[in-house]
Amino acid sequence: MPSKDVVAMHPLDPLSVSEIPFVADLLRQHTPLDLCFNTITLHEPAKTELLAYFESTGPKPDRKALVIALEKGTPQVHEAIVNITTSTVEKFAYRPGMCPTISLEDLEMVESIVRSDPGVIEQCKILGVEDMSKVYCDAWTIGFDKRWGAKRRMQQALMYYRESPMDNQYAHPLDFCPIVDTDAQKVIEIDIRSVNGERTPIPNKQYNYLPEFVAETYRPDLKPINITQPEGVSFQMNGNEVEWTGFKFHIGFNAREGIVLSNIRYADPQEGGKDRSMFYRLSIAEMVVPYGEPSAPHHRKHAFDVGEYGMGAMTNSLKLGCDCKGSIHYLDGVYSNRRGEAVVIPQAICIHEEDAGILFKHTDFRDGKCVVARNRKLVVSQVFTAANYEYCIYWNFFLDGTIQVELKLTGMLNTYCLHPTEEAAPWGTEVGERITAHNHQHIFCLRIDPQVDGVNNSVMQSDAMPSPHPAGSEENPYGNAFFCQKTVLKTTAEAACDYNHETSRTWDIVNPSKMHPTAKKPVAYKIVSRESPRLLAQPGSLVWNRAGFARHTFWVTPYKDDQLYPAGRYVPQTSGLEDDLEGNFNIITWTKEAANIENTDVVCWLNFGLTHFPRAEDFPVMPTEPVSILLRPTNFFKQNPALDIRPLQAQGESQYAFENGKENGNGEVTEAMKKCCV
């Protein structure tokens, strides 16, 4: 490994195109096994070690890689830690019974397998299809099927037909589902649906969205909107580190979580310009998309797009003016393929600024004295494709210190065919003739590793409560009293809780050792989510078992270096039952003992998302549907942290003072004052 690279890199930088094959080679030299690589990714330094380095009290941590590999042609999984700095394999262990993520290569392989499988060919013939080049499938992990459990790695092939190579396959779903052994590379079963003893004809009407089919209907009337930054952008990049008007953080990327933001600080002029830490690490650590149609094989449709496939590996290469508009800085994404080679996704991460409307405004109604400043956001974004769906992820930083995590859902509905005797209701919507799109939920688990002015934080649940005293009582004579009830969550058991709309519930991550000088409350960042639907699957259901993290809106755990993924490190083909865990711990097991989470290093897990009852308007391609959460400074800054943003307008006496060079409150006219009215 070229030592120069290692020296220059930030400890959280993703593995580079040279590091990935270097790691693969080291491991090949280490073991005689014929390995097929599943994951070669940065093994992030231990937190204590990395913080010591950040605070210049410890050395730069060694670069290390986590490797997950399979013995070729088998489901036997091995896990390694490779030290790149020292060129040594530190750990190499067999992980029996574990199924790692399904790779894009695994998915792509399934389509060719089913096309040439005699059983599948026979089923297609029954449905009237002879030309197998018109048969397509979206491979999904099997989820969990008790017929096989986790003994072999399997995928289910959701089958479709295309009239032409450009035709929309989601308009032509087929009624059977082959099961493929990923390692043996063959169809091992075909689940065939029968409705009253009959097969379901393929929906044959075309519903297309590609320009080939719809270009003639295009509206002529939209005039271009140009967004430019002639003087350049306001952020600076140093490798993967960003600085933007006070904010500083590191942008990581890995095959599983996609974008990871770390070491988020703010150079606070109200505290002498010193860096104040807010978050150690933010990522979308898991997600689940359970479908609500009760009959087989749809019960297996509940994709964990992080833990089963990887949001990073499925990331799109972005295009200027299409995915993002304005002055863009891009970062590539890098991950490994099965041969241990680096795969580069050019322009995987988009970094840009956007105008964000009014930041603050006030007019004195007496004299029209007025200031208006404009807000803007720094956006760090990616888009990934999970078979039919597209997820656009935006990490938005605002001038007032707010951080927003916004997801926009688009792409294609997962569809299924309706038998002529069937209705779509109540489990779906008939979005095209005899095409049903099933009810489903999207639940995203945001992992928030806070560092609010330091590592030791507590979490307070905030509930808006009316006074307990009735109107007319001495304590509440007019009946208008209400307050914010703050409850310190003391243990992991107490912290497993749900959003409560009745009390507009939020959660404050506080530093109990640092009080706000004026507000006399501990400095805090508040988690605001109004879009946290409950998991609608029943307790004891397959998805309830497997997606344990989704049983509550919110969790808090004591920080542990190896607790990154709330559904477990190995998600595919888990049953979710505890006796099936075999060391693959998840948030249910982590929180089993009521561990202390007060004034210590904690991690918060917030579930948010939406319940989607498909509409005709979502077909054949869905308009984006947004969902978002906020992290808001709450008595974190001494006062409005955006007060030092130059306003674009100052009217009335204020305007007059500028234009005429009049004195300010201290009898001075400064250059800044003269320039502040644009």
Added chain:
Amino acid sequence: MPSKDVVAMHPLDPLSVSEIPFVADLLRQHTPLDLCFNTITLHEPAKTELLAYFESTGPKPDRKALVIALEKGTPQVHEAIVNITTSTVEKFAYRPGMCPTISLEDLEMVESIVRSDPGVIEQCKILGVEDMSKVYCDAWTIGFDKRWGAKRRMQQALMYYRESPMDNQYAHPLDFCPIVDTDAQKVIEIDIRSVNGERTPIPNKQYNYLPEFVAETYRPDLKPINITQPEGVSFQMNGNEVEWTGFKFHIGFNAREGIVLSNIRYADPQEGGKDRSMFYRLSIAEMVVPYGEPSAPHHRKHAFDVGEYGMGAMTNSLKLGCDCKGSIHYLDGVYSNRRGEAVVIPQAICIHEEDAGILFKHTDFRDGKCVVARNRKLVVSQVFTAANYEYCIYWNFFLDGTIQVELKLTGMLNTYCLHPTEEAAPWGTEVGERITAHNHQHIFCLRIDPQVDGVNNSVMQSDAMPSPHPAGSEENPYGNAFFCQKTVLKTTAEAACDYNHETSRTWDIVNPSKMHPTAKKPVAYKIVSRESPRLLAQPGSLVWNRAGFARHTFWVTPYKDDQLYPAGRYVPQTSGLEDDLEGNFNIITWTKEAANIENTDVVCWLNFGLTHFPRAEDFPVMPTEPVSILLRPTNFFKQNPALDIRPLQAQGESQYAFENGKENGNGEVTEAMKKCCV
């Protein structure tokens, strides 16, 4: 009245600068009373009459004005309907016991009254202030004070001190509150707060936000973002009517509601380009801001900024590049002053387009075949100043047929002084030294007068429900079943309901006579609000009585021409008690009898907003806090209505087809196809 004007005007156009004095003159000729005008505004035509005109089955309705006037120097209210077309006074009636909105002139007058009142001067002396030019007040309507009821019109003067004319008064609140008779123009009482027998010293630390004070701290680092439309905008204005890529509507404006959008239609290419109606009229019909500090005089702080002051009259004149960015079309706002003259607010309404991110995207993971189209919104906006607060209101129309109502709250916190022995908690936050900002809520009542493909609509409550059958049962073998439970709201009593987060509750406004051809559900627009906090004041409290509309999230009423304002037409100094109504009916009385609301002309009332526990960051000027609701087409369009938006990118085979002039599905290459990749 110049008949030419009347002929050219749209029946919903606001009264013009020539119509307002014309109406005032007609009324002065009609009555010997010495009138002081409170309101001269468009009296909108009856709905049946206007619809007949729109549908060319009836004549153009006469232009009429509603006039509210006071006998000068008294609280005696008279109400008139003046027909401008025929130059006649159609109605002139005395309205005993009613208090009309407080005008800006009323508010401004109070400050000069209190400054010269001997009692106020004495109180200021006690607090150490000799120079009365440094004493300011925000006049508020008194709300309701049982000492006087509604027999005279009164305002409460929230008192402040300023060290210099530019100083922020909200940093120096005084501890007493004069009560002013609006018509007699004198102080009639001074409510003085005592804390353990002591007065509260004026907080004397300065917290400023105007450039004079903070310019020297401005950050130098933000580079300009330029937004231009070199080919012009994509919307057309015809007077107050807008057309934008399918959407058509009329923009009205009045002193009370500000922007009113009417006759909202969409020229639907999926139905042969014909105009399909969606909404007859949309406006923010009322709002209330109850404060939660239980002691007097704060119980009187619950401003109804629509019904007590008027969002239109308080509207800001907007500036390009400051309030709005890009290519802007402005409309002026016009209302009347007390002399019956027209007051013009230049550039009161901003109309512009904004890029709105990805509209839809899908990539075929096999071959990278991809389309991305960009969304944009048409924004119709206003900003109004309600003493300390600023409300920015955005009516956003999106290419996918979604209409969003977004409010951004900014401006100044209402503040009060703390006695040295007092703490701000639990009723407020100490945002500056000895300055408390009290807990409060902002509840906005959106009046939705739907016309979903016709006048006769029904409303269905939609609740996401798990299957009632347990996991393992025959009906729900895997436990994953869930569905959307639709409940038709049949009467006003059933329709008075609350948001339910447990079921992600939404409401569908449907046309039961028009089924979606594919989805086989009635065409609908869905109301989505996740931000509808409950009213925290107790039942029986003053604000609960007065803001009856806020007792539930949602209401539906049968349409009546005169039911525009859910807290009543005359809001100031109402007790909210029924025996006090005297013909001033509100939503509580309208919904008393369980009237039919099924398949008829209905109006929906949606409350949304937020509960605000002030933060230090909200001082001295608040960063905008957004809150919004959506109206989404739901099986209204045949399919995605934005499918005819030209994508900005088409990759893979699709790209290849364009670049090489290959055939489309029908063997043709069209010009549109060639142009679709930018």
